Amino acid sequence: MTAERNGRPDVPQRILDQATRLFARHGFVGASLRDIARAVGIRKPSLLYHFASKDELRRSVLEQMLTHWNEAVPRILRAATSGPEQFDAIGAETLRFFNDDPDRAPLLLRELLDRPEEIAPLVALRVQPWAKIVCDYIRKGQEQGRVHPDVDPEAYVAQVINLVLCGFATHASLRNVLTAPTSDGEATDRLLREMLRVAKASLFLPVPAEPPTRRPAASARA
Amino acid sequence: MTAERNGRPDVPQRILDQATRLFARHGFVGASLRDIARAVGIRKPSLLYHFASKDELRRSVLEQMLTHWNEAVPRILRAATSGPEQFDAIGAETLRFFNDDPDRAPLLLRELLDRPEEIAPLVALRVQPWAKIVCDYIRKGQEQGRVHPDVDPEAYVAQVINLVLCGFATHASLRNVLTAPTSDGEATDRLLREMLRVAKASLFLPVPAEPPTRRPAASARA
C-alpha cells in the first residue's frame, strides 16, 4: 500500500497523478517540472528526489497507465467469454478504461505522436493479448457467418483502436464541430453511441433473421 | 506567384514548409525557431524578419493547410455529385488530401490536442460545408433506404473525421502493432482499405439485392 493513513495519497503518487494530468494537457515538453511540482505543492528539487529525471517521470507515468490497462484486461476478457452481447460487453469495458481517467487517451496519443518508435512496441506488447482474443472472435464469427467475410481482423482492430483513442482524446474539441444546439453531455453521448455503432455495424452481418420468434426472414426489414 | 525564377520556392514558403514538417513531428513547443531556421538554411533572426513571432508562424502554417483544404473541397464536392460510387469518390479525394502531405494529419491532431478552444471553431468553419453535404447525402440515403436508419449523420461525420485523422497521424506507429510478417507498404494498404471499409459498412445497408434493372423499389421496405 502506498497511501498514507489519512485519505491523501503519498507524495510519489500525487506527483504521478499531476504529471499524468499535465503531460496529457500540454504534452511532455509543454509541461515543466516546475508546473508539476507546483500542482503537487512541493518544489522542483523535491520532485527530482522522487524521480531522478523528467524522462524517468514520463516512463513512470506511462508504466502506471499500462499497469491500469493490464488490470482492466481480465475484466474485458471475462466480458468476452460468451453470450450474444459479447461485443457490447467488450466495448463497455474498454470505454470504461478511458472514461475512468480522461487523461489516458490524450496521453497515449501524444506519446504515439512524439515517440512512435518507443511507444508502438510497448503498446503492441500490452494490446497483443486483447487484440488476439478479438481477432479470434472475429474469425470465428466469420466462419459462423455472423461477421462480414471481408473484415481484415488485425486491421479492423487497429482501426477501432484509432477510433476509440482519437474519439476520447478529441471528443472535447470535436463535439462542437457538430451543430451547436445540443448540450455538452448530449453531444458526448451521441458521439460515443455512434462510435460503438460504427464499430459494430462494420463488423457484423445484418443478422440473417433468426431471433426467437421470427420467420425465415426474406421480407423482414424496418 | 511566390516562387522564384529558379525551381526553388522563396524563403517564406521554405520557412512554412520546414515549420510544417517540424511542428508535425515534434509539436509546437518541441520545435524551436533555431531548428526551423537551420532546416531552411538561415539564422533565427532572419526567420523572425519574415514571421514576427513563433505564434504568427504557427498561425501561418495552419492557415496554409486550411487553404489547401479549401482547394481540395471543390474536387471532393464534385466527386459527390451523383453516381453509385459517390462515397468511394469522396473517400478517395479526402484520403488524397492527407496523402499529399503526410504532415497534415499529425499537425492538425496536435493542434486539436494543444489548443482545442482555438482550433475547434476554426476547423468547424472549414469542415462545415463538407460535413453538410455529407450529412444531406446520408439523410437522403436514409429516406431511400440505402443508408442505415440508425446512423446519426453529424456524429457519424465526426467519427469518420476521427478515424481518418488518427489513422493517418499514427499509421506509421500502429501498423506494426499488427502482426509483423507484412511489409510496410502492405500493412499501410491493409489499414487504409479497412478504414474505408469500416466507414462504408457502417453507413450503407447491405444492398437489398436489386442491382442493374431498377424498379420503383416499393418492395424493398416493409
Add this chain to the structure above:
DNA sequence: CCTACCGATCGGTAGG
C-alpha cells in the same frame, strides 16, 4: 523535503 545555484536553450530585439 528545502534554498541557492548551474549551464543550456528558449523566443525575441538592437542595429546594421
Add this chain to the structure above:
DNA sequence: CCTACCGATCGGTAGG
C-alpha cells in the same frame, strides 16, 4: 539577411 546580445525559463545539482 547577418552578428551580438537580452531576460526568462528550462532540466538538473550541491549541500544541507
